[in-house]
Amino acid sequence: MPDNGKLFKxxxxxxxxELRLAVMSILLDAGSADFxxxxxxxxATSGNLSVQLDKLQQAGYIEVTKGFKGKMPQxxxxxxDRGRDAFAAYVDALRSYIPGSKN
Amino acid sequence: xxxxxxxxxxxxxxxxxxxxxxRTIAKNSGKPLILWGALVAVTAIxxxxxxxxxxxxxxxxxxxxMSAIGAVSMRFxxxxxxKVPDTEVSRMLGKIWMWFGIFSTGFFALVWAAWxxxxxxxxxxxxxxxxxxxxxxxxxxxxxxxxxxxxxxxITISSVVATALSVLFLMVMPEGSALRILxxxxxxxxxLIIPGVILQKQTNx
Numbered sequence: 001m002p003d004n005g006k007l008f009k010x011x012x013x014x015x016x017x018e019l020r021l022a023v024m025s026i027l028l029d030a031g032s033a034d035f036x037x038x039x040x041x042x043x044a045t046s047g048n049l050s051v052q053l054d055k056l057q058q059a060g061y062i063e064v065t066k067g068f069k070g071k072m073p074q075x076x077x078x079x080x081d082r083g084r085d086a087f088a089a090y091v092d093a094l095r096s097y098i099p100g101s102k103n
Numbered sequence: 104x105x106x107x108x109x110x111x112x113x114x115x116x117x118x119x120x121x122x123x124x125x126r127t128i129a130k131n132s133g134k135p136l137i138l139w140g141a142l143v144a145v146t147a148i149x150x151x152x153x154x155x156x157x158x159x160x161x162x163x164x165x166x167x168x169m170s171a172i173g174a175v176s177m178r179f180x181x182x183x184x185x186k187v188p189d190t191e192v193s194r195m196l197g198k199i200w201m202w203f204g205i206f207s208t209g210f211f212a213l214v215w216a217a218w219x220x221x222x223x224x225x226x227x228x229x230x231x232x233x234x235x236x237x238x239x240x241x242x243x244x245x246x247x248x249x250x251x252x253x254x255x256x257x258i259t260i261s262s263v264v265a266t267a268l269s270v271l272f273l274m275v276m277p278e279g280s281a282l283r284i285l286x287x288x289x290x291x292x293x294x295l296i297i298p299g300v301i302l303q304k305q306t307n308x
Contacts, residue, residue: 011110016108016113018108018112018116021113021116021117022116022120025116025117025120025121026120028121029120029121029190029191029192030190030191031190031191041120041123090113091114091117094110094113094114097109097110098110098111098114
């Protein structure tokens, strides 16, 4: 138990990963962003980012749309309502781990 | 980056990611601020010169031409700049300035319509509306809100200073004088160009 006497809330294992959390934080603010931008902002490799985006997509936290911008292929990721709710619940759960935080 | 990490680190990562995206937007606001500031200041000087020479206030319609030039220049500028996605902050900034445009143009149209109506029903005497003061206050307010949204104090402070100086300038200039339009030079310089240069310097560093 934390020192404020409250129980720890379970953390969503899908979000409790640095890269996936960074992606979700960007999408929470931006709504949607393309693969190239996410790669630049997170500093991840293309392969690793693709794997993590796939996990978020399978959980229904993001939607991935593949299309073209001009003649160039473009992958756009958008956060879903389910993703927003999961993120809010995750932040709420995190607070239970921080001594003295209001929850 | 796949390893689990502490609650403190998670919160720090979320805060840093959101703050970084805010900085990215702020960084990309430098050039547009300088562009619009220069356009506002130059247009004000041109209108003042033509108004003083011809005695016609109709030169104020050049503001619409300035808006068109600004919109085209912005399109050209963003085409060649680094692509960043829209964020909540950038969308908020867009809405603030969109509503500034709607309020300013709408108010101008209302004054125009009211003047036409007064003429039609035969009300005599001038229609006293200080359009310049209202636009100055709206612009100052939108600039201050933009600085607050970006959490960039130079924009907030310079917008407040610009508004105060512009209003003071308007108060001491004679009513109906073409000189009053030069208040937009003060506003363009202090509320747009100076914070734009500061943002641009930060980007270059």
